[in-house]
Amino acid sequence: MTSAAHPVSHHEEAAPVGGKLWNWLTRSLLALVVIMVCVLAVRFVSGLGAVTNMNDGYPWGIWIAYDVVVGSALGAGGFTVAFLTYILNRGEYHPIVRPALLAALFGYIQTGFAVFFDIGRYWEFWHLFVPKYAQVNSALFEVAVCVAAYTLVLLIEFMPIVMERFGWEKPRRRLNRILFVFIALGVLLPTMHQSSLGTVLVVLGPQLHPLYQTNLLPALFLVSCIGMGLAAVSIEGTMSSIALKRPLERQLLGKLLGIGIVLAALFLVARFVDVAARGALPTAFELSWPALMFWVEAVLFGAPIVLLFTAAARRRAQRLFVGAVSLALGGILYRLSAYLIAYQTGAGWHYFPSLGELFVTIGLVAFEILAIIIAIRVLPILPTASDAAAHAHLIERTTR
Amino acid sequence: MLTRRGLIKVAAGSATAVVAARAGEAEAREAKKMPEKALGLLFDGTLCIGCKACMAACKTENGMPPEPNPILEDTSDAYWDAPLDISGKTLNVIKAYRDDAATRKDEVAEGFAFTKYSCYHCVDPSCVSACPVSAMTKDPHTGIVSYSVEACIGCRYCVAACPFGVPRFTFDLAFPKISKCQLCEHRLAEGSYAACAEVCPTGATLFGHVADLKAEIARRRSLQPGTPTLFPRGRVDGDDRYEGLAGAYVDHVYGENEIGGTQVLHLSAVPFELLNKPPLPSEPPARVAETLQHGIYHFLIAPVVFLLGLTGLAWRNMRDAQREGGEA
Numbered sequence: 001m002t003s004a005a006h007p008v009s010h011h012e013e014a015a016p017v018g019g020k021l022w023n024w025l026t027r028s029l030l031a032l033v034v035i036m037v038c039v040l041a042v043r044f045v046s047g048l049g050a051v052t053n054m055n056d057g058y059p060w061g062i063w064i065a066y067d068v069v070v071g072s073a074l075g076a077g078g079f080t081v082a083f084l085t086y087i088l089n090r091g092e093y094h095p096i097v098r099p100a101l102l103a104a105l106f107g108y109i110q111t112g113f114a115v116f117f118d119i120g121r122y123w124e125f126w127h128l129f130v131p132k133y134a135q136v137n138s139a140l141f142e143v144a145v146c147v148a149a150y151t152l153v154l155l156i157e158f159m160p161i162v163m164e165r166f167g168w169e170k171p172r173r174r175l176n177r178i179l180f181v182f183i184a185l186g187v188l189l190p191t192m193h194q195s196s197l198g199t200v201l202v203v204l205g206p207q208l209h210p211l212y213q214t215n216l217l218p219a220l221f222l223v224s225c226i227g228m229g230l231a232a233v234s235i236e237g238t239m240s241s242i243a244l245k246r247p248l249e250r251q252l253l254g255k256l257l258g259i260g261i262v263l264a265a266l267f268l269v270a271r272f273v274d275v276a277a278r279g280a281l282p283t284a285f286e287l288s289w290p291a292l293m294f295w296v297e298a299v300l301f302g303a304p305i306v307l308l309f310t311a312a313a314r315r316r317a318q319r320l321f322v323g324a325v326s327l328a329l330g331g332i333l334y335r336l337s338a339y340l341i342a343y344q345t346g347a348g349w350h351y352f353p354s355l356g357e358l359f360v361t362i363g364l365v366a367f368e369i370l371a372i373i374i375a376i377r378v379l380p381i382l383p384t385a386s387d388a389a390a391h392a393h394l395i396e397r398t399t400r
Numbered sequence: 401m402l403t404r405r406g407l408i409k410v411a412a413g414s415a416t417a418v419v420a421a422r423a424g425e426a427e428a429r430e431a432k433k434m435p436e437k438a439l440g441l442l443f444d445g446t447l448c449i450g451c452k453a454c455m456a457a458c459k460t461e462n463g464m465p466p467e468p469n470p471i472l473e474d475t476s477d478a479y480w481d482a483p484l485d486i487s488g489k490t491l492n493v494i495k496a497y498r499d500d501a502a503t504r505k506d507e508v509a510e511g512f513a514f515t516k517y518s519c520y521h522c523v524d525p526s527c528v529s530a531c532p533v534s535a536m537t538k539d540p541h542t543g544i545v546s547y548s549v550e551a552c553i554g555c556r557y558c559v560a561a562c563p564f565g566v567p568r569f570t571f572d573l574a575f576p577k578i579s580k581c582q583l584c585e586h587r588l589a590e591g592s593y594a595a596c597a598e599v600c601p602t603g604a605t606l607f608g609h610v611a612d613l614k615a616e617i618a619r620r621r622s623l624q625p626g627t628p629t630l631f632p633r634g635r636v637d638g639d640d641r642y643e644g645l646a647g648a649y650v651d652h653v654y655g656e657n658e659i660g661g662t663q664v665l666h667l668s669a670v671p672f673e674l675l676n677k678p679p680l681p682s683e684p685p686a687r688v689a690e691t692l693q694h695g696i697y698h699f700l701i702a703p704v705v706f707l708l709g710l711t712g713l714a715w716r717n718m719r720d721a722q723r724e725g726g727e728a
Contacts, residue, residue, distance in 0.1 A: 049571030056487065056568045059556035087710055089717045120554025120569065120576040124533075133533040133551050137690050140557050141532035142697070180718045184710035188703060199693055203530050203561050205659070205685025206678075215692050346565055346678060 014098055014380040016165070017244060021374060029370040036363020039356045040117060048120060051356030057349020058340070060118075062361050065339035067114030069197055070332050071107055071364075072147065073221075076229025077236075078104020078154065079190040084259075086183050095383040096252065098161060099240070100233045102381055105154045106368045112151060114364060115144075139199040146193035153186045165379050195222040201338055209290035209342035210280035216270060217338070223270065227263040227301075228331035230256045234324040236372075238317070240382065253324075254314030260327050261308050264301045271298070290344075293337040300330030429691045432524040432660065432684070438543035438610040439583060440521060440663030441597060442617060445670070446506050446647030447604035447631065448514035450494060454596035454605055456481070458492040458518075461584060461595035465489050485517070488570035491581040492518040492596055497674050506647065506669035513668065515675040516605065518596070519566045519581035520655055520662035521545050522684070527558035527567055527580075529686035535578070536567075539585075543610070543663050546582040554578075563659060563680055598634055602644075608636030610663050617665060621649055660684035 043051045054061045081100040085093045116122050127133040128144040135141050160179070163172035198221030201208055214220075234253045241248040275281050275294075284291050304323035308314050340351065353361075376382055459466070459481060466481035467489040483490040495515055502512040525545050527536040535552035538545050547567070554576055558567040570576040584594045592598070597607035606613065616636050623629055625648035633640040647669050654666035658680040668675060696702065 045574060047570075047572050047574045047576060049573075052571075054571060056559055056565065056571075059559035059569060086717055087713045089713075118555075120556065120571075121552055122554070124551075124553045127533040127551060127553050133535075135532055135534045137529050137686075137693065138532040138557070139689065139693055140530065140555065142693070144532055176718075176722075180714035181711060183714045183718075184707055187710050188707045191706075192703060195696070196693075199689065199696075200557075202692055203526050203685050203689035205526065205563055205688070206680060207560075207563055215688070218692070218696065343560070345560075347676070 013383055014095075014161075015382070015384045016380055017377050017382055019377055021377060026370060026373060029366040029373075032359075032363050032366035033370065036360050036367070039359045039363070042356070043117065043360075048118075051354060051360075053351055053354040053357065055349065055351065057345040058343070058351035060339060061351060062336075062340075062353045062357055063114050063118040065336050066361050067364055068111050068118075069335045069339055071114065071368075072111045072197070073194060073225040073228045073331060073335065074232045074328065075104040075107025075111075076190060076194060076225040077233035078107075078229070079187050080226050080229045081233060082157075082183055083187045086180075087187060092252065092255070095249070096233055096237065096256075098381045099236060099376070100229075101154065101157055101161075102372055102375055103232065103236055104229075105151075105158055106371045106375075108147065108151045108154055109371075110364045110368045111147060113367075114360075117360060139196045139203070142196045143193045143200060146189050146196065150186065150189040150193065153182050153189060156182045157186055161379050161381060190225075191222060194225040195219065197221050198338075204343065207343060207345055208338070209288075209344060210278065210283050211275060211290050211294045212338050212342035214274050214278060216274045220267060220270060220274075220334075223263050223267045224301075224331045224334055227260050227267065227327050230260040230263075231304075231324040231328035231331070234260075234320060235328065238321050238324070240376070244382070248317055250315055250317060250320065253320050254308075254311070257304065257308050257320055257323055257327070258311075258314055260324070261305045264305050264327055264330070268298060268301050268305075290337065290342040293333060293341050297330050297334045297337065300326050300333060427691075429687050429694060431687065434523050434610060434661060434663070435539075435541055435543040436611075437541050438523075438663050439588075439608070440543070440610045440613055440665065441518075441583070441594060442606040442608070442613040442636070443516045443664065443666045444604050444606070444620070444647065445513050445515055445666065445668040445675075446649070447602045447644065448494065448516070449602055449604070450496060450514045451601065452494050453599045453601060454516070455483070455490070455492055455494060457595040457599040458581075459490070461587060462491055464491060464579070486566065486568055486579075488568045488572070488576070488579045491579060492516065495676070497670055508670050508674065511670065513670040513675065514604075515666070515668065515677070516596075518664070519545060519583070520564055520658075520664045521583060522659060522662045524660040524684035524686050526561040526563060526659070526684070526686045529690060530557040530561035532557065542583075542585075542588070544583045544585050545580075546585055547578050547580055549577045552578060561685075563678060563685065593635055600633070603631045603633035603640075603642070606632060606636050607634065610665075612636045613665060617653055617667060620646060620667065621653075625649075657682040660687065 039051055048054060052061055077100040081093055081097055084090045085097050116125060119125060128141065129148065157179070160172050160175055163175070195218035198217030201217055202215065205213070234256055237249060237253055275284065284294050303326040307319050307323045313319050458464070467483040467487060468478040468480065469482035469484060472478045483493055486493050495517060497513045497515070499508060500510050502510065504511040506513050521544055523543070525536070525538055528538050528545060532555065533551050533553055535548045536545060536558055537548065556569050558578060559569055567578050567580045569578055587593060587595065593607045597605045613636055616632070623646035625646055627646045628643055629646050630641040631644045632638060633642060647667065649667050649669055650671055652672060654668070654672045654677050655662035655664055660682060666672070673679065
């Protein structure tokens with residue numbers, strides 16, 4: 001296996017999983033997508049107010065806070081694994097490059113759909129990409145342009161997988177020769193818009209609770225999204241190993257979450273130092289939802305550090321899973337808090353997602369899972385079983 | 401020769417250094433100044449009698465639909481225009497503070513007082529800074545913050561950003577838009593001025609250049625409460641004046657310093673907290689956000705340096721892999 005030490009070159013060792021596409025799981029997911037389409041029909045005919053609980057006090061609901069802000073952060077595994085594999089040249093992460101890329105691609109497609117459903121004047125969405133309308137001081141402009149560019153980059157990065165499946169060797173070789181440009185862009189762009197998703201909140205000023213309003217928002221969003229991405233890749237790895245009855249790549253997940261807990265620690269230190277330095281710490285002891293969320297998030301980010309502190313702990317499947325879930329939840333709640341719970345817009349305003357909003361969010365997630373299931377069944381994404389075993393040895397070697 | 405690890409360190413180090421240097425040295429974005437010919441309103445709560453003529457005129461002149469009182473909605477009394485708040489259908493509302501029996505005007509205990517809700521036309525508006533597609537703009541001469549439905553994509557970032565809660569969205573429409581007071585900009589072109597000020601029978605809402613309005617505010621605040629004095633009606637530089645009594649103002653002009661100052665200024669005899677005017681810092685959030693954003697993206701230096709480092713490393717690693725693995 002000469003190619004094992006060279007991460008880029010052993011794509012052949014991935015293969016379609018095969019199997020039936022039409023089973024109870026895909027049928028249920030499709031049903032959820034159909035329900036979403038029905039809700040969206042009402043939304044497009046009768047307006048946002050007909051299906052959502054959004055209002056002038058809470059003009060953004062879960063379509064933005066969950067589907068856009070959380071959804072894209074959970075796809076951050078794509079750029080993180082690409083960074084480890086291609087930029088730091090760590091071959092041991094190679095088997096998860098494609099699954100992480102796939103999750104990122106559909107995570108971002110979900111984000112794009114959510115934006116389209118959410119913006120009131122969706123037929124004008126192209127204004128975001130025309131210089132005539134561009135407003136470069138807006139963090140949201142940066143997010144929109146950057147997310148769109150990254151989704152394109154993800155599609156290009158994904159093309160070799162499709163070309164490999166259909167045996168288009170010539171275009172594949174050509175694309176591979178310039179792929180390094182897209183891989184570099186594919187690392188840069190998400191660091192830009194994931195941090196800008198934090199900057200978006202800075203202009204809300206005093207409307208954001210002092211525990212959350214800080215100039216460190218972009219840094220906190222960036223650090224936590226990398227942790228979330230790594231956690232999501234680990235959870236997906238565990239799920240697929242259970243679903244496909246394959247051995248769990250414990251060493252690899254252990255290494256990923258080893259990085260994850262460093263980021264969790266970084267996040268917690270930055271968060272507490274920042275809150276204390278701004279003199280906002282006393283508000284953490286008041287009886288309020290933002291204060292409660294602040295502590296819940298701290299526990300969720302702290303738990304994986306404790307659970308996975310030693311290398312021995314990072315070899316235990318159960319701990320890895322619980323740690324990853326805790327880390328992902330920490331990042332999810334931090335985002336929901338910053339965008340909804342800590343946003344205090346004045347007396348008299350309330351927001352809780354309507355059933356219609358929930359059905360759309362559930363439908364988008366179902367669509368994403370459905371697409372991923374179909375993709376791993378028909379495209380060479382997961383490493384072949386024999387390659388996975390060989391890979392375990394490689395990790396064994398490089399870990400020492 | 402540089403090792404690969406060395407290269408990574410150099411690339412990562414230089415990118416971090418550039419970002420840190422930029423963030424550290426980046427000076428705060430220039431403070432926005434009130435345009436010399438800035439136009440605005442003065443609302444003096446002590447003169448307001450709560451007749452709501454301004455609300456009716458605003459609806460008429462801006463072509464806004466009637467909005468029944470939500471409490472009376474779906475009842476047989478839901479005929480007349482009686483909005484409780486500004487909304488997608490209402491740009492201007494007079495609200496009242498009330499305590500207990502509410503028998504004494506402009507007093508806190510057992511008293512009542514009126515206040516106006518409409519756009520403040522900030523010197524450094526959060527909505528303009530937030531809007532990704534330049535649908536919110538501030539006129540460089542009049543300072544009026546106006547909205548272009550033609551540009552708007554309906555993202556509602558302006559609604560979220562405004563600390564006064566001014567821009568509103570028509571959630572009930574399939575083809576929605578933002579609603580906000582634009583100081584009757586369309587009427588200025590016709591030689592007229594803000595309809596709310598034009599119809600106000602007591603001059604409680606007064607139109608004019610902000611500089612003149614500020615001089616008028618200083619004059620009123622210098623008077624002993626209860627002193628007879630002349631109050632301009634309609635516009636501050638007009639001829640229509642009548643005699644009234646100077647109010648017992650609290651020591652705060654709302655809008656003078658709030659988020660860097662606004663072009664709509666409020667005088668009141670009861671504390672502004674009681675009128676639900678949010679206490680706001682003098683530093684404009686738009687300036688904080690833009691300073692941060694410009695610090696990170698100063699001439700795109702940091703992203704470009706970072707991208708060059710990434711591209712170099714990706715190229716090198718993939719070339720090595722191609723050579724040794726013999727596969728593209």
